[in-house]
Amino acid sequence: MLTENGTTATRVDATGWATVCELSQLEPLWAEAAMVDGLQLALVLMANGTVYAVSNQDPATGSFVMCRGIVGSHGDRDTLASPLHKQVYDLATGECFSSADLTLPTYETRIESGSVRVRVAAETSASAA
Secondary structure, three states: OOOOOOOOEEOOOOOOEEEEEEHHHOOEOOEEEEEEOOEEEEEEEOOOOOEEEEEOEOOOOOOEOHHHOEEEEEOOEEEEEOOOOOOEEEOOOOEEOOOOOOEOOEEEEEEEOOEEEEEOOOOOOHHHO
16 A cells, blocks of 8 residues: 555565555546555556556656656647656657657556556466466
């Protein structure tokens, strides 16, 4: 669950998914930081209920600040702007609109029984165990 400072420490299950927080803990159009098995993420709940998970690390500077970014849109694409130099990233693809050499890592999300789940690792096969 999210703590007072907005972070959570969550473990990834064998399928690569982690339950990060309750959907009700996210505020629309605001990013929240989460720690999932040592990986820093920024979670963003859009007004339409879509939840995105992206790296909390700013691709341009390496600073862990994307959870303090500006949530918005570029046409019909949901975006997050870095709070440092204002590069704008597509929340679904990680594409940077102002610099083709920058990409914000994105992670698959889903809502299950009111909980936000994030896939941070590829599913492992039984033969790989």
